[in-house]
Amino acid sequence: MxxxxxxxxxxxxxxxxxxxxxxxxxxxxxxxxxxxxxxxxxxxxxxSFEIKDVNTLGGEHLLRAIGRLSGKGGRTKFAIDNATRTRIVIADTKKF
Structure with a gap:
């Protein structure tokens, strides 16, 4: 605390x-x-949001969606960051 x-x-x-x-x-x-x-x-x-809040995905489908957001070596995430002038964190789950 x-x-x-x-x-x-x-x-x-x-x-x-x-x-x-x-x-x-x-x-x-x-x-x-x-x-x-x-x-x-x-x-x-x-x-912040969780992918599950946007679409009900589970198992392999959820992992695939996260993988597509990240991209190989984080390249897709980096491209999104730069194109939108934002910073994105792809994390497991929200802790709070």
Missing amino acids: VELKTQSDTPDVSNLQKCANFLHAFMLGFDVIDAVALLRMDELYVE
Whole structure:
């Protein structure tokens, strides 16, 4: 458990929300550099979903869908990241 607090010298209380967003992104599996961008830029946000939320897949079908998102050596994921100017994390399941 992590407790976030402001101090008397905290210039802006919205920094607390930025910190929470950073921790959330990091815990979802984003690189630290990408999570730090949430602290610096106000127009960034994190959105997450599970493939099972979009389509009911199981077994080999689910693995195939994840494989297609990743691509060989992560090339498809990298191409999506660059084309959409986003960062994507492909993880097993959401932990929280």
